[in-house]
Amino acid sequence: MAPSTPPSPSSASAPAGRDPHDHADRAASFDRDADLYAQVRPTYPRDAVEWLLPAGVRRVLDLAAGTGKLTEVVVDLVAAGTDVVAVDPSSPMLGELSARLPGVTTHQGTAERLPLPDASVDAVLVAQAWHWFDVDAAATEIARVLRPGGTLGVVWNDRDTAVDWVARFGEILHRGDRLEPAAGHVPLTGVGDPFTAVEAATFRWVDRLPAGALRVLAGTRSFLLTLPDDERAARLAEVDALEATHPDLVGRAEVELPYVTSAYRARRR
Structure with missing residues (x-):
C-alpha cells in the first residue's frame, strides 16, 4: 500500500x-x-512472482534483494516453513530488509560470489538487478547453488511509457544516461548450458503513490544519485514542474503509475 504522505527526500550531497x-x-x-x-x-x-516460483519450493534465494521489495512478495506467497534467503552487497539495504522482514536470513554478498553451499536452493530470483552482474560469472554461481530442476527467475518493472506523463517522467530521469538500456531493461540471456531455454511473460499493473512522491522516487535512481548536486537538484525540480503542470497529475492526491513487468525463467538442468 502506498504511503499516505510522501517521504522527505534526503538533502545529503x-x-x-x-x-x-x-x-x-x-x-x-x-x-x-x-x-x-x-x-x-x-x-x-x-501473479508475476507466482509464475517465477517453481511448485513445491522449499528454499528461495532473493539475489540482489535490496530492501526486500521482491522478498516481501515471496514471503507472502510461499508455504509456511519455506526458507527465504536474501543476498545483497549493500549493508544499509539489507538493514532495511531485516527491519521489515525479520524472519528472512540475510547475507552480504554478490552474484559472482554467493555465500551459499552447492545445490542448496530451489529458486534464485533477481529483481531489477540483472544489469549489475557479470553475467557469465553470475550464471555459473547461480547454477552452482541451484538444485537440479531449480529455477532462475529474473523480473523487471518498466514504467509504461505509452502514457504521456510517464514518458516525460522517464525522459527527465534518463536524459544523458549512457547506461540506461534502450529497451528499459536487460532480458535474461547468456546463461548457457546449465539451464533450459528461457521463457518470458509480461504482467501489467498500477502502483499508487501520494502526491509529491514522484520527486522522491526520482531521487532513488542510480543516475540521479551519482549526478553532481546542482544537476540532481535541477532534475528533481523538473519532476516537480511535471507534477504541477501535467493535466493528468495536477490536483491529484494520489498518482497512479502504470508498469509493465517482464518476467523470465529458466530451469537448472
Whole structure:
C-alpha cells in the first residue's frame, strides 16, 4: 500500500568522485537513502512472482534483494516453513530488509560470489538487478547453488511509457544516461548450458503513490544519485514542474503509475 504522505527526500550531497556513467559507481550508489528506496520503489505483482516460483519450493534465494521489495512478495506467497534467503552487497539495504522482514536470513554478498553451499536452493530470483552482474560469472554461481530442476527467475518493472506523463517522467530521469538500456531493461540471456531455454511473460499493473512522491522516487535512481548536486537538484525540480503542470497529475492526491513487468525463467538442468 502506498504511503499516505510522501517521504522527505534526503538533502545529503552525492558522494564526491562518483561518476554517473561508471557502472561500479552506479551500482554502489544504493547505499545512500536506503530508507527512501524502501518507501517509494514499487513492489512486484503477485501473479508475476507466482509464475517465477517453481511448485513445491522449499528454499528461495532473493539475489540482489535490496530492501526486500521482491522478498516481501515471496514471503507472502510461499508455504509456511519455506526458507527465504536474501543476498545483497549493500549493508544499509539489507538493514532495511531485516527491519521489515525479520524472519528472512540475510547475507552480504554478490552474484559472482554467493555465500551459499552447492545445490542448496530451489529458486534464485533477481529483481531489477540483472544489469549489475557479470553475467557469465553470475550464471555459473547461480547454477552452482541451484538444485537440479531449480529455477532462475529474473523480473523487471518498466514504467509504461505509452502514457504521456510517464514518458516525460522517464525522459527527465534518463536524459544523458549512457547506461540506461534502450529497451528499459536487460532480458535474461547468456546463461548457457546449465539451464533450459528461457521463457518470458509480461504482467501489467498500477502502483499508487501520494502526491509529491514522484520527486522522491526520482531521487532513488542510480543516475540521479551519482549526478553532481546542482544537476540532481535541477532534475528533481523538473519532476516537480511535471507534477504541477501535467493535466493528468495536477490536483491529484494520489498518482497512479502504470508498469509493465517482464518476467523470465529458466530451469537448472
